[in-house]
Amino acid sequence: MKRSSLSRKDKKNLVRILIALALFLAIFITDKVIVLGGVLEGPAAWVFPFCLYLVVYLIIGYDVLWRAVRNILHGQVFDENFLMCVATLGAFALAIYRGVTGQEIEGFDEACAVLLFYQIGEWFQSYATGKSRKSIAGLMDIRPDYANLVKEDGSVEKVDPSEVKVGDTILINPGEKVPLDGVVAKGTSTLDTKALTGESLPRDVAPDGDVISGCVNLTSQLTVRVEKEFYDSTVSKILELVENAADQKSKAENFITKFAKYYTPIVCGVALLLAVIPGLITMDWSTWVYRALSFLVVSCPCALVISIPLSFFAGIGAASRYGILIKGSNYLEKFNQANTFVFDKTGTLTKGNFAVARISPEENADDILHLAAIAEHDSNHPIAKSIVARYGKQTESGYTLTNIAGRGIVAEKEGDVLLCGNGKLMAEHGIAYTEEAGVGTVVYVARNGAFVGSLLIADEIKPETRKVIGELNAMSCKTIMLTGDNEAIAKNVAQEIGLTGYKASLLPQNKVEEVEKLLAHKKQKDVLCFVGDGINDAPVLMRSDIGIAMGGVGSDAAIEASDIVLMKDDLRGIALAKRIARKTMAIVTQNIVFSIAVKVAILILSAVGIANMWLAVFGDVGVAVIAILNAMRVNGKYTTDPIRDRPGTAR
Amino acid sequence: MKKIFRLEDLDCANCAAKMERAIQKIGGVNEANVSFMGQRLSIDADESRFEEIMDEVVRVCRKVEPDCKIIR
Structure with missing residues (x-):
């Protein structure tokens, strides 16, 4: 250049x-x-x-x-x-x-x-x-020119990234591009991922954290163990995709x-x-x-x-500046007509993690959280973790914790007895409790025989989901969610987000069938997009008219199978891509x-x-x-x- | 076999289209795509005769747009 x-x-x-x-x-x-x-x-x-x-x-x-x-x-x-x-x-x-x-x-x-x-x-x-x-x-600026390879005798040599093998160790100095995908062996630093994802917030990395090629190391030297060869690393995949887009x-x-x-x-x-x-x-x-x-x-x-x-070309370029990779002019053209969006629920519409969604009664929220955190702080279960994370403070120790399988946890200390678990646990201890009607996993908390309150744990809906679905609906697109959840949960989530439709109780392999059905019923000029996080949904991504993979960084299969890749795990990219497509057309x-x-x-x-x-x-x-x-x-x-x-x- | 070649000095969009049409007519070429914006030629042709076909491609392109070079 x-x-x-x-x-x-x-x-x-x-x-x-x-x-x-x-x-x-x-x-x-x-x-x-x-x-x-x-x-x-x-x-x-x-x-x-x-x-x-x-x-x-x-x-x-x-x-x-x-x-x-x-x-x-x-x-x-x-x-x-x-x-x-x-x-x-x-x-x-x-x-x-x-x-x-x-x-x-x-x-x-x-x-x-x-x-x-x-x-x-x-x-x-x-x-x-x-x-x-x-x-x-x-965008091609993400192409790394060299890698600092650490040799067996400890000396460092500048080599072409393609000469580095899996398992080799490389040094990345501040200001240099990460040449290959790998795992941090030594050092902490922040990485600028802007060129890759359009995300302006730098990302912190520490030992055992993944680094992705194409990012720029900002603050201090990192020693990285290479996990992928150059042709296989993120940077090569993205460059290949962009270069092919004009074809x-x-x-x-x-x-x-x-x-x-x-x-x-x-x-x-x-x-x-x-x-x-x-x-x-x-x-x-x-x-x-x-x-x-x-x-x-x-x-x-x-x-x-x-x-x-x-x-x-300008449209594809504009999209790439926001971390949206479109694999060709034809997809940009087709995406403008896209009017049916099928979403995978977990990891796409929701964060795919558990979080405390509701505490009732609300006036006792601090107390309930505190007690629940005491009982759950030792557990590795995602639900327990979500409670501890929400509480966010140190809990007093000294409680003897007993895990009752399928019920919950009992915590005791000097006569103080905490019960933390499901309705069965409460019933068995003869505690009258107010049932939580919300959708998700419910944890009831009781202290010394008296009911204190309940926590509703649910998969967190992404903060941008509602707005994005709203914008798509406003463009008179159909928005449909596919989920493995049961009917009740699915209905609840669909209503909350404002989706126009949902399909519940699906096994992973049913997703392709559902999309096939939708494809069979659509009109000639309808365009169906499938949006997934790229994990296990490569077949669906390929089968749909336009496959959109989210959070594409690091997932080769998704990049390969999809037609549009959102490098950043952010649904807003879909609405943005739609606007770019519309303006281009x-x-x-x-x-x-x-x-x-x-x-x-x-x-x-x-x-x-x-x-x-x-x-x-x-x-x-x-x-x-x-x-x-x-x-x-x-x-x-x-x-x-x-x-x-x-x-x-x-x- | 599919291969991609870089094109140098491809200055006119219409020539790119003409080159594409001319290349597609060559026997043994399954698919050819000349991208003006990308300055690239992607070609899918009979593997056993690939070099021979590429010689023909270069000849045809020289005829259509003599300024444009195919980097082999």
């Missing part, structure tokens, strides 16, 4: 354009002031301005002329270089013809200007595509290349007819040939052909309609003689530039937060 914003070729061409432009303006203004055609007398008066303009023409157009000749030799006739040459040389010829026949001398400036504008447009296209490529290449072409792109294939020959054919037929009838050759030449200028399909892939449509409409309008106007060649140049280059600028809007800023209250706006 070059640091300079212009490539060498762009720079060279820019200088050439500026020189030609200055020269052209100088000649043009002099011509208007003193009329160059009047310098020489007689029938050869045209020769003087012709020679001056010819110099400009050759400076700006020598490469176009050369390519046109070369391509004709190769049998490539309808090529933009050729069209430009025919149009401009034709304009020159017309001007000479007028000069020779003693009419007013004009048209040389036009021929030069057409080519000059054409080159400016070409330059701009090259600049814009280069810039857009670089924005994606920014998957969308329907819009295919349409436009097909359109271009027929458009140019048709316009050229019409141009020929336009020159010959009215020319023969009216014998006013110079007027009709001029109009036909204008046709040729507009006949380049470049604006269209370039702006569509550029829009998609809106711009693609705008560009197609705008470019074709302007071109057709200019064709008609030049056929009837209203538009001149200057306008025709705008129809070619101007449209291309506008379409490109429009395409670059895709790569703007997006808010990561779901937009709920303003359905139908994509900003």
